[in-house]
Amino acid sequence: MWKDIWFLVTRTLRATFRKRSTIILYFGLPIAGILASLLLYGSQGTTELRVGVVNGDEGQTIAADTVRFVQGLDHVKVVNVTQQELHDQLAASDLDSGLIIDSGYSESVRSGSPDHIAIQSVKGAQVTAYMKSMLYGYIDNVAAMGRISGGNDAKFQQLYDRYRSADFKVTSESVNDTSTTKEMSYQSIGFLLMFMMTSAVSLSELILKNRENRTYFRVLSSPINARTYVLANILMNLIVMLAQIVIVLFFMRVVFRIDPGMPVAQMFGILLLFSLVSVSVSLVIVAFSKSTAMAGALSNLVVTPTCLLSGCFFPISIMPDAIRRVSDFLPQNWVLQSIEKLQSGAGFAGVWFNLSILLAFAVVFFLIATYKFGRNNDTRNFV
Amino acid sequence: MNVLDIRGLTKKFGEFVAVDNMSLTVREGEVFGFLGANGAGKSTTINMVSSLLRPSSGEIRILDRDITKQSRFAKLNLGIVPQDLAIYEDMTAYENVSFFAGLYGLRGTQLKERTEEALEFVGLCDKAKSLPKNFSGGMKRRLNIACAIAHKPKLIIMDEPTVGIDPQSRNYILTSVRNLNESGCTIIYTSHYMEEVEEICSRIAIVDHGKIIAEGTKEQLKSTITDVKDIRIEVKSALPAAAGALKAIPGVRTVLQEENMIRIHSDAAVDNLNRILKQLLDDGMEIRSVEEQEPNLETVFLTLTGRNLRD
Numbered sequence: 001m002w003k004d005i006w007f008l009v010t011r012t013l014r015a016t017f018r019k020r021s022t023i024i025l026y027f028g029l030p031i032a033g034i035l036a037s038l039l040l041y042g043s044q045g046t047t048e049l050r051v052g053v054v055n056g057d058e059g060q061t062i063a064a065d066t067v068r069f070v071q072g073l074d075h076v077k078v079v080n081v082t083q084q085e086l087h088d089q090l091a092a093s094d095l096d097s098g099l100i101i102d103s104g105y106s107e108s109v110r111s112g113s114p115d116h117i118a119i120q121s122v123k124g125a126q127v128t129a130y131m132k133s134m135l136y137g138y139i140d141n142v143a144a145m146g147r148i149s150g151g152n153d154a155k156f157q158q159l160y161d162r163y164r165s166a167d168f169k170v171t172s173e174s175v176n177d178t179s180t181t182k183e184m185s186y187q188s189i190g191f192l193l194m195f196m197m198t199s200a201v202s203l204s205e206l207i208l209k210n211r212e213n214r215t216y217f218r219v220l221s222s223p224i225n226a227r228t229y230v231l232a233n234i235l236m237n238l239i240v241m242l243a244q245i246v247i248v249l250f251f252m253r254v255v256f257r258i259d260p261g262m263p264v265a266q267m268f269g270i271l272l273l274f275s276l277v278s279v280s281v282s283l284v285i286v287a288f289s290k291s292t293a294m295a296g297a298l299s300n301l302v303v304t305p306t307c308l309l310s311g312c313f314f315p316i317s318i319m320p321d322a323i324r325r326v327s328d329f330l331p332q333n334w335v336l337q338s339i340e341k342l343q344s345g346a347g348f349a350g351v352w353f354n355l356s357i358l359l360a361f362a363v364v365f366f367l368i369a370t371y372k373f374g375r376n377n378d379t380r381n382f383v
Numbered sequence: 384m385n386v387l388d389i390r391g392l393t394k395k396f397g398e399f400v401a402v403d404n405m406s407l408t409v410r411e412g413e414v415f416g417f418l419g420a421n422g423a424g425k426s427t428t429i430n431m432v433s434s435l436l437r438p439s440s441g442e443i444r445i446l447d448r449d450i451t452k453q454s455r456f457a458k459l460n461l462g463i464v465p466q467d468l469a470i471y472e473d474m475t476a477y478e479n480v481s482f483f484a485g486l487y488g489l490r491g492t493q494l495k496e497r498t499e500e501a502l503e504f505v506g507l508c509d510k511a512k513s514l515p516k517n518f519s520g521g522m523k524r525r526l527n528i529a530c531a532i533a534h535k536p537k538l539i540i541m542d543e544p545t546v547g548i549d550p551q552s553r554n555y556i557l558t559s560v561r562n563l564n565e566s567g568c569t570i571i572y573t574s575h576y577m578e579e580v581e582e583i584c585s586r587i588a589i590v591d592h593g594k595i596i597a598e599g600t601k602e603q604l605k606s607t608i609t610d611v612k613d614i615r616i617e618v619k620s621a622l623p624a625a626a627g628a629l630k631a632i633p634g635v636r637t638v639l640q641e642e643n644m645i646r647i648h649s650d651a652a653v654d655n656l657n658r659i660l661k662q663l664l665d666d667g668m669e670i671r672s673v674e675e676q677e678p679n680l681e682t683v684f685l686t687l688t689g690r691n692l693r694d
């Protein structure tokens with residue numbers, strides 16, 4: 001029997017994926033989903049400020065540290081330029097603002113009265129406000145040390161060194177960074193869930209399609225029985241799901257370098273469990289449909305709304321309470337919840353309940369489909 | 384040896400009896416004609432023989448083995464050419480045949496050889512790599528046949544394989560039926576075209592309302608109706624009212640009108656041609672020709688069922 005199943009699976013896969021449009025449908029769309037979430041979350045918090053720096057006070061530690069401080073700020077990208085380049089690139093909007101340090105800057109800070117530094121911008125004050133406030137805070141601190149040391153070089157150096165070793169605090173901001181990539185990967189998975197469900201339905205629909213073109217009955221008049229045929233369809237469906245999961249995780253992790261904030265293997269496991277759910281749901285849809293048209297309509301009625309309600313497209317937290325209660329009955333939500341839990345540091349043990357619920361969904365839907373398939377015995381259109 | 388043995392076969396759909404206690408035997412090497420009007424129960428019978436429908440009662444044996452007890456054996460020895468096309472439009476002709484042949488366990492070089500053989504048999508070798516989407520109706524029908532024969536079944540059942548196709552494809556198909564038969568296949572052939580059945584079938588069964596009402600060679604069937612004569616009268620333009628009056632004439636059994644041809648079946652023993660012609664003349668019709676036909680299968684069918692095969 002397994003030989004027959006494998007024969008059916010390979011032949012069907014080959015025929016299905018010969019068309020480039022199906023490859024795009026099954027694999028291109030989920031990748032586009034990652035891109036979409038990159039755009040959604042990538043652009044939100046991180047409008048990057050491009051700052052051109054003209055350092056006329058070269059060789060001085062304080063000037064160099066100032067530039068490094070700006071570099072270390074969140075959402076700021078620093079390029080070293082000349083005065084002329086700064087002027088041109090600001091005009092061409094290649095840069096958002098410029099930081100000009102003239103010679104004598106370090107000396108002036110050290111003596112307690114900062115001077116010879118200027119910030120230029122074409123876009124207006126609000127662009128530079130953030131940088132200005134951070135930067136002036138920094139300069140004021142150093143200038144205060146200058147005033148305290150009152151011209152005593154050794155004392156200033158001592159204070160300054162201590163300050164420098166402390167300012168690594170700035171990098172602790174990077175915790176914020178992974179929260180963005182977590183959101184991105186969460187969102188990518190949300191989209192993937194929907195694409196998995198739609199492709200599961202269209203692959204299961206082959207059963208109906210082959211009923212309509214009557215090849216199903218030709219198959220049944222051969223030594224292949226209905227059970228073998230449906231098993232082969234399920235197996236093929238699972239293989240496609242598996243490929244989708246692998247490809248999406250690969251693109252997410254390796255190509256786009258999004259850190260999901262949890263082990264990829266755990267994500268893979270959960271998604272694999274969900275592939276069982278989406279195949280079983282698709283079988284229920286097919287079992288209750290008399291034609292591919294009806295299955296298509298049912299799928300539209302089921303897949304998109306449930307994905308919407310369970311938070312595949314935007315976080316469920318923004319929805320009213322009543323809807324959030326509905327989402328407890330939707331398998332997609334249990335996947336997303338598990339991922340959220342794991343991202344916020346819960347171990348695999350913390351999501352056992354969620355995973356059992358998912359498995360239960362799969363089992364129940366498989367049983368419903370099996371029951372219904374057993375009762376459809378309509379061979380009317382053959383011969 | 385009997386290739387197909389049907390005993391007391393009945394199929395009910397709810398209250399409706401589609402096949403009614405049918406018994407039938409097809410012997411090895413025969414081309415067996417299966418005739419019946421629309422809804423007579425032919426396809427239902429074939430569906431049960433190919434295990435797609437479960438009989439309400441009765442027994443079916445293929446090559447002397449019960450098809451429910453040894454279903455794999457039965458299916459391996461059976462090829463079905465369905466009435467409606469059953470092919471994948473998005474697979475090439477070659478892939479179609481190879482797919483269906485593969486379901487019978489063929490693999491590798493054997494699968495390749497049998498596929499090519501089947502395609503050659505129906506004359507589609509040069510179209511092997513094309514999609515059936517772009518085929519003519521006749522070519523699709525031929526592919527439909529190729530898909531049923533690549534696994535070399537002992538018994539091939541063809542349900543109206545020539546419906547709605549060009550004469551060239553039809554001749555091709557009829558020739559291939561003969562060739563298949565010569566190569567040792569037993570064939571059950573269903574058709575609405577009497578000429579085809581007369582041409583290729585060695586034995587014929589006529590089905591009506593799920594029952595076999597006559598069975599035998601062409602000659603045997605024709606000899607059952609020596610008591611009937613088949614009169615064809617060509618008129619300039621037939622009036623619809625004519626039939627009723629004609630039926631009242633003693634001896635007349637059935638009257639059929641096809642455009643300006645009136646066909647009358649009448650008892651051979653009754654001399655009524657004069658009365659018939661007088662009736663037509665009285666009705667104001669202009670007679671062009673009168674002809675008495677040798678009985679053929681169509682006459683047999685008409686006499687037995689009171690209906691034309693094609694309606």
Ligand SMILES: Nc1ncnc2c1ncn2[C@@H]1O[C@H](COP(=O)(O)OP(=O)(O)OP(=O)(O)O)[C@@H](O)[C@H]1O
Pocket residue numbers: 379380396399401419420421422423424425426427428466
């Ligand atoms: N699944 C079914 N349910 C109910 N009635 C059915 C079913 N299948 C067939 N029938 C009925 O059984 C009768 C026989 O149908 P069948 O298809 O066997 O006829 P047929 O001899 O093949 O006719 P045709 O020449 O039109 O193909 C018809 O009256 C049909 O309506």
Ligand SMILES: [Mg+2]
Pocket residue numbers: 383425426427466542
């Ligand atoms: Mg039929």
